[in-house]
Amino acid sequence: MERVLDPLKQRVSRWEHIHIALYFILLLLFFQLLPSAMATEVRRDNPDLRHFLEQGAGIVKPGFGFSPQSGLREGEMRIHETPIIVELALDSRAQAEGLMHRESMPEERGMLFLFPQTQFLSFWMKNTLIPLDIIYIAEDGEVVDIVQAEPCRTSRCPSYPAKAPGKYVLELNKGMAEKLGLKVGDNISWQWR
Known part of the structure; x- marks a missing residue:
């Protein structure tokens, strides 16, 4: 019996992969920018x-x-x-x-x-x-x-x-x-x- 893949499931699968990839890119950017965001600005009111x-x-x-x-x-x-x-x-x-x-x-x-x-x-x-x-x-x-x-x-x-x-x-x-x-x-x- 030949298995037929539903094209909608294939698209969802592609979208899931794209979302996962975007999630990891955002996560990577977050951890790259975190140290500079956490750096405390030494200001005159300090x-x-x-x-x-x-x-x-x-x-x-x-x-x-x-x-x-x-x-x-x-x-x-x-x-x-x-x-x-x-x-x-x-x-x-x-x-x-x-x-x-x-x-x-x-x-x-x-x-x-x-x-x-x-x-x-x-x-x-x-x-x-x-x-x-x-x-x-x-x-x-x-x-x-x-x-x-x-x-x-x-x-x-x-x-x-x-x-x-x-x-x-x-x-x-x-x-x-x-x-x-x-x-x-x-x-x-x-x-x-």
Whole structure:
């Protein structure tokens, strides 16, 4: 006996396959966009940011000025008595841009990224033209990881995840951490200028 397939069932079957495929595409998009949607924008009405701007959060003296290169607020921090002028990446736009497209940076300058809460952090070097030390710092000032990263010259740039959770990331010219005597486990003594 020959089995005859109903054309309506075949169409339903095709539509089911299309719906399932669309469902998986939407699910994939959801999980791709979720991290950026969950990223907390550090805004002026954020109490952590307000405290940071007023008190320096015990880490950096804010209100030092504005960087002529990026327009970001600058501050001064001291690492083992060496003053470092840092641009403050306080919001998601500044954090996403970071030190991209810079052809050079003076030796005792850097960028400090302030995140709203302690978390596992990961940075990459896409469109970053200068080699960097990426220093991951816990909320209490303890250095939890230091990574030396080279500029990425391909479309597939590796990421550099921290080995432990942190709340701050300091980017300096490559080799500066070693020159300053900075190592994992150090508690950076933050001083006012």
